[in-house]
Amino acid sequence: MRKLNQLAATTAAAGLLLAACSPSGADSDTGNGDGGSGETLIVYTNSNADGRAEWLTAEAATAGFTIEVVGQGGGDTTNKILAEANNPVADVVFGLNHVYFSQLVAADTIEPYTPSWSEEVDPALGDPTGDGMYWPVVQQGIVLAYNADALAADEAPTDWTDLWNDERFHGRYETVDGLGGATTQLIFAGILTRYQDPDGDLGVSDEGWEQIQGYFEHGSPAVPDTDLYARMAAGDVDMGQMFTSGIPSREEEYGVTTGVVTPEFGVPFAVEQVAIVQGTDQTEDAQAFIDWFGSADVQAAWSAEFDSMPVNAGAIEQADASIVEFHAGLQQQDVDFEFVTENLSSWIEKVELEYVQ
């Protein structure tokens, strides 16, 4: 019987261990609404790359917030929140643009909150419905970037569609086949939205779908573990998709000078937003965190660290002039976001099934 007792003791010990290492997970299930200060805020975001998650966690800690950043692509983050709608894990979500946020709002997964800095941002960049369910923090251009050392400005493509329609670029641009990221999805959205056709499959004409086919057919597939800029530096490819705030740090790291293609349609613009996830048991903490995160000072610091273009007027004042200038020079594509929001998941599914090679 001694062995049995040992077994019981082991079980108990294991149970204790699990209890010991589940401070928030277990609690967030029970939904105790005591405001729970000091508990870990779980922050979902697609804006975690290049050290953002680590920086934010550390800065938040000095400001008195214990946060845990869970980073994934924009599409994946959205799907995760939707899938968890009935028992949310996240307390705060940021980094997604309003295409994703409007899906989240439609599924009733966002808790309305007007941050203390709401007056400092251009309302046109926020929730287009005017309900103020989510609020803008960072503006991001989604561009086709090319290696300016390899291609002169007049040799460079003038639009995404050139890449597959002009043989010169075949095999010279990087295609991305992991479609969970917001950057990739917005590029597809930016292309497909130009080919609206009520009779076409998922609202897009055959010609539009041919573009997607061309994209995959003539591109050079992204290499796992290898940054686009590393490949540009090595001469494997000359261009690929990029979000604007990612450019300066990469130029520096890989020694590549970037050219940005400016199609006459403009470039899709993603305004990253922040909101509270419906069902959080730490509403007050989440609100305080958002007030802190979107404030001019923090956004200015974020911009200084990650070259982002802030939305907060106070942060824009403090931001690097070249960043502000660069973004001011980018023409925004007039994307029919309602159309995109309605169809994006189906488009991505179709691309996954029929076009990804």
Next chain:
Amino acid sequence: MNRSGVRGMLRSPFVIVTGVVLAWFVVTFLVWPNANLLIATFFPDGTLTLRAVDKLISSERAMRSLTNSFLLAVVLSVTVNAVGIFIVLVTKYFDIKGARLLWFGYASTFIYGGIVLAAGYKFIYGENGIATDVLLRFFPGLDPAWFTGFFAVVFVMTFATTTNHMLFVSGALGKVDQQTLEAAKSMGASDWTILWRVVLPMLRPVLFAVTILTFLGGLGALSAPQVLGGREFQTIAPMILTFSTSLTSRDIAALLALVLGVATIVLLVVLTRVEKGGTYFSLSKVSSELVKQKISNPVVNVVVHVLAYALFAVYTLPVVLIVLYSFVDSRAIESGELSFGAMSLDNYARVLGQSSGLRPFIVSVVYSGLAAVISVVGLIFVTRILSKYRNWLTTAVEYLLHIPWILPATMIALGLIMSYDHPNLLVGNIVLTGTTVILLISFVIGKIPFTLRLLKASFASVNDTLEEAASLMGARMMYIFRRILMPAVLPTALAVGALNFNSLLDDYDTAVFLAHPLFQPLGLVIKANTDGAVSLDARANTFVYTVLLMVITGVTMYLVYGRAMRPGKGRRRRAGRGVLPTSGGASVAPVPDASTRPGAGVTARTATQPSAEVA
């Protein structure tokens, strides 16, 4: 023993309590999630829709993935058997110099598998791997990314899944009667004839069973194709994962999972039929110990020796390198350099000293430990009833408990998500997704068939008369349970628990669907670290995790099998025998005395996880 009908059985309060819990568990976690998956795929709004089917059929990529999965399964059935039989023969049948050493090399797959093994191979043969560096020196024209695609997946999975051969085929070979061989020899049969016409036919039932496991492993493979398959070689399971994340595309994921499930069931049914047609009881009752055979042809002898040691190198290289790299600082790992000067215990200090480094390890240990304990303790009660009462009800329940064996892990995970991401009365209206419990439940589910079979064999070995005697002397049910049954079953129970623990420690296939983002087990962390783009320290941590895993698994394996693996006689044979009934839901290989051997069955590690374990 009591073979009473259902009514008699239900008179016992013990049976009623256990039965109610069991019934709830079976309905809630084994039947409903999978049924719901079916419904959600074909009847999302109550009417039949073939949207998912249409989508899938019109998708060239999906069709290619399906073909690839089947191709992988077929090719693996050949390659794994070829390598597996070879390593068994050179360690147990032929007289090969250093066979013991070879055995240890080949046995490296006992201590690591799945995602850990795939990651290890990628690290060594991958683009910046040390083996690739060496090869490039000899063949400068080689593509640094040569180790990817179909070839890489087959290569890795072939060497990852010979564990079954090491366990079962070795065991069966031990039962081959020396006298039969002598007889063949005296009639003038050559080495080759004896092997081909006498030995291999005797191994047929085992090979049959092992081939099925291999086939199923190939079909549902997740981590190896994900890590090494690249663009050219995509298979079903990773695709299921992709589509399962999006609510709108889940039906496609479910359909793909169904295809896997149906293929598995069909295969099992067909093979069981085929198997029943043959008679394989060619094993003599009073066998004399097999003596290792000398290879008489000197050329063949040399060739076999060379091959054996080449394979030895393939098996051991990753393990040796992982152990060495775990001591090297992260910068040196990055550059692929390996110098003894750069070695230190820093990596270990970081993993063991920092809570963030140790965390995934603890999460895995706790999950595996709890799942192991719950599955064994729970099933001890269940098995007790199942083995005491035999009637239509217990038979039916027993079949239901085998569901996790028939269905791929991905399908079960998906079924759980789709069934319990909203309040459901079956689980008290609690939403299970987004909790830490759902992964634990899934772990327990996955371990049921294996645990059940071995415990049942163990219960069957308890001498009935003891129990009857105790009962006649007035002992109560619980007293009998505690003082007579438990001591007899405990060794098996502990061993099964240990094996369950081991196999869950590096789980990836289930965790990737169900893990709570804050409590990510080791498998996920190791997978994330194979993606590059992680910090150097994270990569170094992976090696430490792997070594720690190997140590834990190695120790457990030794405790469980240690004695059986020694060159000593009887035990080894016994091990090989008891194992067979565990191979794949329907008992594929006829083994006469399997269920009567105490603790004998406890030899299956891989056999129990056709889809989960096998990379």
